[in-house]
Amino acid sequence: MEQFLKRRSPPSNIELDDLPHDPAKRKNIQDYHPDQRDEVRRKYLTRGPCQPRSHTFKQKSVGNALWRFNPHWFDQYPDWFEYSMAEEKAFCLFCYLFRVQVGKQSGCDAFVSTGFSSWNKDDSFSKHSIRHALHKQNDIMKDEYRIRLSASIDVSRHLLHQGLSFRAPTEKEVSTNKGNFIELLKYTASQNEAVRKVVLNNAPKNNQMTSPPIQKDIAHCFAEEVTKSVIQEIDNDIFALLVDESADVSDKEQMAVVFRFVDKFGLVKERFIGISHVKETSSLTLKHAIDSLFAKNGLSLKKVRGQGYDGASNMKGEFNRLRLLILKESRSAYYVHCFAHQLQLENFFDMIHLLLNVIGASCKRKVVLTELNRKRMDERIKNGEIKSGTGLNQDRSLKKPGNTRWGSHYKTLFHLAEIFPCIVEVLEHIQNYGTDSTKRQQAYGLLKYFHTFDFFFYLQMMLVLQKLRDDGWDDFVAKVYSFSEKNETEMTNIEDEFVDSRKPRTKTGITNLHHYKVDCFYTVLDMQLQEFNDRFDEVNSELIVCMASLILIDSFRQFDKSKLVRLAELYPDDFSFVEWRSLDHQLDIYLDNVQKDDRFTNLESLGDLARVLVETRKHLSHPLVYRLLKLCLILPVTTETVENDCLVCFIEKHVLETITNETVIKRFQNMSERRVHL
Structure with missing residues (x-):
């Protein structure tokens, strides 16, 4: 009982x-x-x-x-x-x-x-074999079931690929809005006689393969197969873990997970893996969710070589603790904060890079830009707007940044601001009269972006930051006095004793100069520097500096063997002592090899370098250098933002296209007991 x-x-x-x-x-x-x-x-x-x-x-x-x-x-x-x-x-x-x-x-x-x-x-x-008791079923019944299931899978594949919803509020036959799934299935049946005979009204009422649970199961099968393909693409190699916070429609916390890795062709890829719901937002709970995701997919945290997190509200602080927990299991899982992403500057610099490619890729366009700017300068000199003379108003041109230092980026932005009207004129000419449709489309996008408030705001902010750094305190105070005098406000003697307006009777013992220069001006700058230091600690800064030694510009002018050997030291789990010693010798051979190979002369990024190394099979000749390059490429600097679980197939649609119907059928059949066994 x-x-x-x-x-x-x-x-x-x-x-x-x-x-x-x-x-x-x-x-x-x-x-x-x-x-x-x-x-x-x-x-x-x-x-x-x-x-x-x-x-x-x-x-x-x-x-x-x-x-x-x-x-x-x-x-x-x-x-x-x-x-x-x-x-x-x-x-x-x-x-x-x-x-x-x-x-x-x-x-x-x-x-x-x-x-x-x-x-x-x-x-x-x-x-050891498992024998299932299968009901004897008519072969014709199985064939019809397979056709019916395949049709539902084909419809699901199209909807997932396009990011469309499956269902309508009601999917009854009398409804005028039956949802995308049913409507597309009806269209498929109308185009294929074999399908029409076995689906919808021609199918058994209890086995039409169109119910919401069936649709959900098929979509889930696709998502699982896409994830499985991504894991196979990583092929037990190293990768970076990127995590973003996103709330579902009911405001429940969840983590969107992306893996960043270099595939067998030397291409850097970021693949969306899925979303994990979390009961609470503590670091231990987040770690448990990641452990479960890794265990499910047969992955190990020891393979993680980079971390990137983007969270808001109460999850942001927990991500900081989470990265420390992961570092305990993988000591080379370095975290580099993407400050440009935080400032929403990523799109700004992407558009600047596109501009340099559109105009800089053609000698003719560069000459036209120079001529337009020269004519503009002559007109301004003639009108008395600017003066001529040695070193004044020289010809400006767009130059690509030479390395990772801010100074080269500043010169590019400064020249952009100086010749902006001429750049717009060249882009308008490309858009209207260009022979390359891709370049015309790029010119259109650039012109559209260059007329937004975002562009002008970030351009001026970058220039102001550099100008403040260059001009310093004296120029800043001069502008303050000028503005004060122009608006007839009270003038302050900078050498007088500072009086705190909150406590006017209390002696401060400091001058106005000390207060405004040290307590205000320097404090604000120190806060900004501290912000950078918090986001880029000593190890991360060293990583970035060492990575710059691999840059290809000017025939590998930035190449520094000592820094690259030091970079290998920062990854003790990837380079044994013998390999670390061998790397020193291999770097010399590698540099001599690629400098003499014309296929490496016009490359623009480390991603291009990895791709060409694989294409030329030089990654086999210089395996330690290629391993070092992969470690640099997977170090995350941006994060992917995703919203819901259905995006697995939509985001990774290129992977979705490789998933066969037979693979989905097999997984679908194994999910639960089906009416027909195949």
Whole structure:
């Protein structure tokens, strides 16, 4: 009676996302309430087996030899074979979910309960099989089901690719608005006779494959396959972790996660992985959410080589604590704050870079710009607006920044402000008469941006900051006096004793000069410097300086072997002592090699350098240099902002296009018990 009451008692709430991924940490499936077992099974089937490919598998003494687990077995048995990092043993996912465990078993049945670790007996894997009792079904029925399911998958793929919603408020046949999914399925059926015969009204009423749960399951299958493809693209290599805060429609906190890595072609990629909901916003909770995401996808925090966070409100401070927790597990997971992103300057400098490419890519356009500016200067001199003379009003041209230092950027912006009307005239000519449609479109976008308040605000702010740095205190005070005199306000003797207006009778013991120069002017500058210091600590600053030594401009003029060797020292988990010593010699050979190769002469970025190194296969000749380059490229300087889980497929639409229907069908069938077995 007690057992009966226990079985009939209401189930306690369980968080499906918190279910342990490691097979040794799971509780028996029979220990869950009967009403929850199918839900738990579906969750584990959707996740797939625990296959930590990047785990360092321990050796085990068997007989007189040492044996260890071979991760290639995951590829041989991808559906059921899983590994416990806690117990260092192999298990069977299907046996855990569907087979009743009756104590300790031996042989192949060790996969069920105690775990298998006889790595010298890999024939046991093929002997271990899971047989499902399948209902005998008519082949015609299966074919019709497959056509129906494939049609729903094709419709879902299109809607996900375009970022369109699936459903309408009501999808009944009598409704005038049946939603994008049903309407697109109807159109697909009208264009294909084979599909028309088996979908919608021609399908069994209980198996039309169009219900909201079916639509949701298909979308989820696509998202899981996209994520799986991204993990395979990383290929157990190093990557950076980017996290952004975003709230859902009910204002619940969630984390959007992006991975930044260099693929096998030398291309830098940022891939959206998904969104993790968090119950609270403490650093430990955020860390737990990331641990769960990594465990689900068989990833290790030890592979993280960079961190980037963008959070608002109460999560922002917790991200600072989170990065310290991750640093404890991966000491080279450096965090570099993107100050330009914080100031919303990223788009500003992107547009400046585009301008330099549009005009600077053509000698003819540069000559036209110079001639226009010369004519403009002559007219202004003639009208008495400006004076001529040695060193005055020289010809201005747009120059690309030479390195990472602010001074070169300032010169570019200064020249831009000086010849802005001429630049607009050249862009208008490109937009109206250019022969290259891409350049015409770029000119249109630049002209549109250059007439916004944002552009003028950030341009002047950058110039003012530099001017304040150059002119300093004397020029600043002169302007204050000039403004005060012009507006007939009270003049202050800078040498008199400062009087605090809040306590006029109290002696301050300092002069007005000291108060305004030290307590005000310098304090504000110190606050700004402190802000930079907080965001760019000593190690991060050294990272950026060392990375600049890889810049390609002026035939690798910034190349500094000592700084690059120092950069390798900052990544002790990626360079052994022997490799670190070998890097010194390899850098000399690398520099001589690329300087003599014309394919490296016109590259503009480190990303271009990595790509061409792979294309020329020089990354194989200089593996340590290429490894160093990859570490630089994955160091995050920007973050991706995302809003909801459906964006996985929309953002990674290029990956979505590679997912086959058969792959989705297989995952869809494994999610839960279906009416038809394929």
